[in-house]
Amino acid sequence: MAQSVLLTGAAGRVGTAILDGLVDERDYEWRLLDRDPPTEDHPGEFVVADITDEEAVREAMEGIDAVIHLAGDPRKTAPWESVLPNNIDGTRVVYEAAVDAGVEKVAFASSNHAVGAYETDERTPEMYREEDDFLLDGSELPRPGNLYGVSKAAGETLGRYYHDEYGLSVACVRIGNLTEGHPPIDYERGQAMWLSYRDCAHLFDRCIQADYGYEIVYGISDNDRKYYSIDRAREVLGYNPQDNSAEHD
Numbered sequence: 588m589a590q591s592v593l594l595t596g597a598a599g600r601v602g603t604a605i606l607d608g609l610v611d612e613r614d615y616e617w618r619l620l621d622r623d624p625p626t627e628d629h630p631g632e633f634v635v636a637d638i639t640d641e642e643a644v645r646e647a648m649e650g651i652d653a654v655i656h657l658a659g660d661p662r663k664t665a666p667w668e669s670v671l672p673n674n675i676d677g678t679r680v681v682y683e684a685a686v687d688a689g690v691e692k693v694a695f696a697s698s699n700h701a702v703g704a705y706e707t708d709e710r711t712p713e714m715y716r717e718e719d720d721f722l723l724d725g726s727e728l729p730r731p732g733n734l735y736g737v738s739k740a741a742g743e744t745l746g747r748y749y750h751d752e753y754g755l756s757v758a759c760v761r762i763g764n765l766t767e768g769h770p771p772i773d774y775e776r777g778q779a780m781w782l783s784y785r786d787c788a789h790l791f792d793r794c795i796q797a798d799y800g801y802e803i804v805y806g807i808s809d810n811d812r813k814y815y816s817i818d819r820a821r822e823v824l825g826y827n828p829q830d831n832s833a834e835h836d
């Protein structure tokens with residue numbers, strides 16, 4: 588039977604990458620949720636709701652097997668007044684409703700900014716280059732460099748709680764820098780953590796398909812220069828990225 592997947596933040600960039608990559612590939616029954624109504628054709632059902640609206644999220648969660656939770660404020664400059672409701676409280680609402688609805692898996696869009704403060708003056712810019720061997724693998728403590736990063740670390744910790752307490756499978760994907768078509772130009776850091784659209788779709792697909800308990804993985808393409816390991820994503824999720832920012836130099 589087709590799996591039913593709730594995609595929050597469906598109208599955004601990451602949501603678009605996932606839908607573009609998976610709609611024709613996979614037989615998922617999509618339920619899309621965003622506070623902004625759709626502007627384009629979309630698969631499945633579209634629920635216009637805010638993730639802080641507990642009742643609406645509960646309703647949207649009915650009959651769902653897996654959730655890809657993207658909705659939130661993606662700005663690294665986002666103030667506390669925004670990340671507290673949109674990224675922290677809204678994420679708690681999503682996990683809580685998922686547990687109550689008997690959902691199996693939640694893939695959470697975390698961010699490189701949850702660990703941004705590892706990029707110290709002493710390490711940069713060398714760590715963005717191929718010859719440098721500094722590597723974060725997901726087992727390190729969060730080290731945010733802004734309140735947005737704090738909110739993503741909070742989302743990861745909420746996931747840990749809902750996994751340990753209720754057995755929900757949770758994959759936190761620390762997404763790098765998603766750009767369509769090619770890596771960011773003249774931006775070493777962005778090239779080292781580039782995530783192509785097709786690798787993004789494939790990675791979240793693996794989060795729906797694979798078996799896991801609680802995981803933190805990095806969401807980047809197989810870039811020659813990288814300071815995030817993708818070994819865990821390969822091992823646990825079966826992630827097999829096709830793109831590499833070096834091929835666009």
Ligand SMILES: NC(=O)C1=CN([C@@H]2O[C@H](COP(=O)(O)OP(=O)(O)OC[C@H]3O[C@@H](n4cnc5c(N)ncnc54)[C@H](O)[C@@H]3O)[C@@H](O)[C@H]2O)C=CC1
Pocket residue numbers: 595596597598599600601602620621622623636637638639656657658659660661662672673677696697698699761762763764765766
């Ligand atoms: N684009 C990137 O390179 C990266 C994105 N991420 C994370 O991935 C997720 C998606 O990011 P993007 O697609 O780039 O952002 P986006 O701004 O393009 O999309 C986010 C979507 O979430 C919706 N949304 C925001 N707050 C909401 C709320 N309270 N209730 C319902 N819907 C709400 C917005 O309407 C928007 O359609 C975010 O959580 C972001 O922090 C993490 C790392 C990198």
Ligand SMILES: O=C1O[C@H](COP(=O)(O)O)[C@@H](O)[C@H](O)[C@H]1O
Pocket residue numbers: 660661662663698699700762763764765776777
């Ligand atoms: O979490 C995010 O990270 C990406 C990449 O960060 P940046 O510091 O290289 O801009 C960012 O583009 C995206 O908006 C944000 O949600």
